[in-house]
Amino acid sequence: MGESSPKVTVVVPTYNERDNLPKLVGQLTGLGLPGLHVLVVDDNSPDGTGDVADKLATEHPDHIGVLHRTEKDGLGRAYVAGITRALDEGADIVIQMDADLSHPVEAVPRMIDELATSDAAVVLGSRYVAGGSLAGEWGWHRKALSAWANFYVNAILRLHVKDATAGFKAWRAETLRRIDIATIRSNGYAFQVEMNYRTVKQGMRIAEIPIRFEERADGVSKMSLAVQLESALMPWKLLFGRKLS
């Protein structure tokens, strides 16, 4: 990163987020950060999110871009496509962020600061470090599932990260180049874990800063049984390389 403001691209994957996207974009542009760009990656959402994104891009041509894909192809593939575009367009920092307002926009400047002032390769918005929290609406079973997923992943892969499945992250461009995202194998939530694993395997450091994770504002989660199965198997595939593929 140079002396001037880093070029920051927030990559936002969307599938049926028509009502949430304009609110998120309003909050992000409201931060007033020089060099902040939003790249929406829409998988031809049936609710017309792609059209909403195009309209936002027309209103803010310097700050919003849209990558349209033809069909729903999963969170991981959407991120790989969006991050690749962001790197090609010269981003210094790439931020991953859900469209549903569950990730607090106020944390974005803190994440950028952490990258600027430390040796961290990536900064996670973490629910499970001191000061982090979960929305009160989460039932005990959902909390237990999330805690179990973190325990499971850390026990197998030894990531030493408290929120190993977190989806709110700020990456240095050079970290993303080193972990070679074009060859990422997982697609659903396991994508987050695979990205962390590659970072740690390269000897790079993952930092966590506390966030409050809110319940999504509108719409529904896209978590499916297939996504959960992939998440359960992926740590073993990563550990044993190609033998389980």
Ligand SMILES: Nc1nc2c(ncn2[C@@H]2O[C@H](COP(=O)(O)OP(=O)(O)O[C@H]3O[C@H](CO)[C@@H](O)[C@H](O)[C@@H]3O)[C@@H](O)[C@H]2O)c(=O)[nH]1
């Ligand atoms: N383009 C595209 N976007 C998608 C797809 N599937 C989901 N998304 C988008 O990806 C974001 C997250 O999807 P959700 O379905 O809302 O995720 P979640 O269940 O709340 O899971 C979140 O928390 C997990 C950790 O607990 C994270 O692992 C996960 O990445 C995400 O941040 C949303 O903006 C959603 O529209 C897809 O196939 N294609």
